[in-house]
Amino acid sequence: MKAFRYTALGPDGRRLRGVSYAPGAAALRDRLVEARLHPLTIQPTLLQQRGGLRLTDAEAARFGRDLAQLMTSGMALAQALALLETRETPRMSAIAREVRQRLIAGEPLSRALEAADGGPARFLQALARGGEASGRQSEVLAAGARSLAAADQLKKRLITLCLYPAFVILVALGSIAIYAYAVLPSLEPAFEGMGGDIPAQTQAVLTFGVIVRVLLPILAAATGGLAVAMTLFAPVRRSAGDGVARLLMRGKRSPLRDFVFANLAARLAVMLHAGVPLAPAWRLAREPVSISSLGRALAAQDERLMEGVRLSEVLRRIPACPPDLIHYVLMGEHSGQVSAALNDGAALLGARAQEAIERLLSVLTPLVIIVVGAMVGLITMMVFQGLLAVGDAVAS
Incomplete structure (x- = not known):
């Protein structure tokens, strides 16, 4: 996943600027078009991370807490990730999007969370495996987030x-x-x-x-x-x-x-x-x-x-x-x-x-x-x- 800065025209003709993560510029362009935006420029950011998207302890805690809270309310896992995708920072949104796509492809949550990198992300993966083994996914994620x-x-x-x-x-x-x-x-x-x-x-x-x-x-x-x-x-x-x-x-x-x-x-x-x-x-x-x-x-x-x-x-x-x-x-x-x-x-x-x-x-x-x-x-x-x-x- 790479970070890109983009400029696009919205449905009302206004210019929109932002940062998003995608495997490549073509994938980001397709995503902007699906969102009814007309891309004008897509350029990679100067400092690119190598490997996966890294999570800090605070980000992993917030991700696990929000996901557990939405699952406890009765929301399906894919729906919860789709909601997080619209409400998080560009990097967290990219992680939620990648995890949701892997879930739709049939992977369990523990495997899907491999979209993120770093020690806190590995802990989230371990929490997900523990939740899958015990059948108490939301409870395990909430405790791990704390x-x-x-x-x-x-x-x-x-x-x-x-x-x-x-x-x-x-x-x-x-x-x-x-x-x-x-x-x-x-x-x-x-x-x-x-x-x-x-x-x-x-x-x-x-x-x-x-x-x-x-x-x-x-x-x-x-x-x-x-x-x-x-x-x-x-x-x-x-x-x-x-x-x-x-x-x-x-x-x-x-x-x-x-x-x-x-x-x-x-x-x-x-x-x-x-x-x-x-x-x-x-x-x-x-x-x-x-x-x-x-x-x-x-x-x-x-x-x-x-x-x-x-x-x-x-x-x-x-x-x-x-x-x-x-x-x-x-x-x-x-x-x-x-x-x-x-x-x-x-x-x-x-x-x-x-x-x-x-x-x-x-x-x-x-x-x-x-x-x-x-x-x-x-x-x-x-x-x-x-x-x-x-x-x-x-x-x-």
């Missing part, structure tokens, strides 16, 4: 917490770059001819400026090249993301690990509450995990669950699994309320991940400010020491 909405809120909260320290770090790098490119080069002629009379600290600052001016363009080019490669090539993007994720999941109290397992527990709770057996519910819940190393570790437990091994024992075999989640599941198995225990564990891990990020940033942000202020002050002091040395040499 889980997606909660995950989206937590993710947005964590991103918001990271914005300020990221801004401070960028300002720090900018300050160093200004000193290296603007301040120090203008002072270097004043120290020429002094030889060994320049204070060692001042010479160190001047050398530091030269090193920064040499390395900064190289680092900027490398960063830009990596960003372009990650944008254009999915394998590079997956490898980079997986490497960063493995690094961040180390440690006993990794916020990323808590966040990932909180989402896994919430998805598994939705499946079990809908009546899906544990083994298929596990497969459906683990499918949206995008970290390849963790995904392989989770998939390795499928056969053990099929053999009747308890969930708590399975979680113990996963090295990255938080002990608190194992404890909650064990208590749920003894009480016969595993889905409720999974929900409680997900809430605990999500809150702990947010608290850990808040604590880290509460220390990191003032620390970065202090370090930047100290660096700027130290560099300024060393430069003035050199200028004073120049003044003394001239006076003598």
Whole structure:
């Protein structure tokens, strides 16, 4: 599916402009004609997504919630999708249209939802498979939509917490770059001819400026090249993301690990509450995990669950699994309320991940400010020491 900008004449002769998604320009032209519009121009947008249409957590939550609400009211699935097609954004409308066309062609909802791409879309597909297995499609979609909405809120909260320290770090790098490119080069002629009379600290600052001016363009080019490669090539993007994720999941109290397992527990709770057996519910819940190393570790437990091994024992075999989640599941198995225990564990891990990020940033942000202020002050002091040395040499 590609995005196109189009201009068309409406039945009343007015020009209409918009963005729509279609396999090609010819398909979009036919669709506009069917809508009693006369297409004038159809041009692809500049930045095209590769592969399918991606869904964010918020979009997937809204899509699943609206679809469940319409199905609960008694509306047929194809009719509900047709209604969503007219009321959503162009990209969401394209997804609803493609899903409806696949349904009409005879595919089940779980297969039809493969029109969308990304982790949230895979979760919707897993929800649809769970609903098909249990016969409670609308209930499963509604519960999954709530889980997606909660995950989206937590993710947005964590991103918001990271914005300020990221801004401070960028300002720090900018300050160093200004000193290296603007301040120090203008002072270097004043120290020429002094030889060994320049204070060692001042010479160190001047050398530091030269090193920064040499390395900064190289680092900027490398960063830009990596960003372009990650944008254009999915394998590079997956490898980079997986490497960063493995690094961040180390440690006993990794916020990323808590966040990932909180989402896994919430998805598994939705499946079990809908009546899906544990083994298929596990497969459906683990499918949206995008970290390849963790995904392989989770998939390795499928056969053990099929053999009747308890969930708590399975979680113990996963090295990255938080002990608190194992404890909650064990208590749920003894009480016969595993889905409720999974929900409680997900809430605990999500809150702990947010608290850990808040604590880290509460220390990191003032620390970065202090370090930047100290660096700027130290560099300024060393430069003035050199200028004073120049003044003394001239006076003598």
